[in-house]
Amino acid sequence: MSRTASGRAWLAELPALIAEFRDRWSLRLGPPIHGGSCSWVAPAALPDGGSAVLKLTWPHREAAGEAAGLRTWGGNGAVHLLAADERRHALLVERCVPGTELGEDGRHSPDARLAAAAELLNGLWSAPPPAAGLEQLAAVTREWATLVEQRMARLRPDYDPGLVAIGVDLLRTLPRSATREVVVHGDFNPGNVLASERRPWLAIDPKPMVGDPGYDPWPLLTQLDEPFEHDDPAPVLAHRYALVADAVGEDPRRLLAWSVARTVESALWFAAMGEVADGAEEMAQAAALAELAGL
Structure with missing residues (x-):
């Protein structure tokens, strides 16, 4: 992402984006979760005490349909979409706990x-x-x-x-x-199938198409x-x-x-x-x- 001008511009804007959506959705954010190449992701506590994940994504073609896909599935097989600003590429989604990846599961x-x-x-x-x-x-x-x-x-x-x-x-x-x-x-x-409490496993990070x-x-x-x-x-x-x-x-x-x-x-x-x-x-x-x- 940092190899491109648009990626560098988005990274420069990222601190302001984090603050904007933290305040808009009244979130208490934890340390960011590492591993993504095109997005910033962190666990979030909701005002009602529930848990979620805030995901801010560098605008690119493959990410454009993520909110629409999650909305279509309505939690059946994938995490619930809790809130979205598709123009700003910001999503608030259900958090998977414990969040073990399917590929790392030894049970x-x-x-x-x-x-x-x-x-x-x-x-x-x-x-x-x-x-x-x-x-x-x-x-x-x-x-x-x-x-x-x-x-x-x-x-x-x-x-x-x-x-x-x-x-x-x-x-x-x-x-x-x-x-x-x-x-x-x-x-x-x-790596995009995580252990969760609502169901044994849920999918995350889709790049949906029809x-x-x-x-x-x-x-x-x-x-x-x-x-x-x-x-x-x-x-x-x-x-x-x-x-x-x-x-x-x-x-x-x-x-x-x-x-x-x-x-x-x-x-x-x-x-x-x-x-x-x-x-x-x-x-x-x-x-x-x-x-x-x-x-």
Whole structure:
């Protein structure tokens, strides 16, 4: 964020923003919670003694629909939205206590955690999409497909061009073959699912869009318990994709195809950031996922 002029300007304004929303919503703020790259987040005590989280976000495209998504879900699978100033990118949301991340939970097996996360997805996907306020997933992934092609041509990383082409094609075609449209979370990784009191787990920090539900599970399935670090990841991945696909009513091959598409896009993003070796690791994962999918 500090690399850009808009990011530096927002950081300079941040102390005043914190004071503005502390006073507007009559909050007593605790020390900020670290870990976010585009936002300032702190626990807050409400005037009635309840607890919440104040989130102030650097204005950027992916964050624009967060309030609309949370409002649509109404607490079913995600934290409640308590107040929002969308013009100023300020949110007051339900606080998750104890707040343990799904990926850090040592009480339950990976299968149990995947099943719990799938239950959250079912809740998120059950809400009718709003008439306005959220981007269409198909439009976003078409843009990504073009961007992947441009980055591949400009940067010429030593990535498998055939696999990149498969990823590009999937980014364009998968949304068109969806059998239903839902409000996707958009960033459903194990760090964005927290242990809570109201429900065992709740999702936070969405980047919601309207489109194919098969888009959502990729970061959950590939980051929980680091399946690619197993000596033979193929059977681990096949089992987990089958488990989650069955729980959410989707075809495991479709979840795998989305994972290939998103991993290829991620690889070219790393390359564009100058991190070509990290992109190569992503491409190796994409190849393994493509083999499982029969692509």
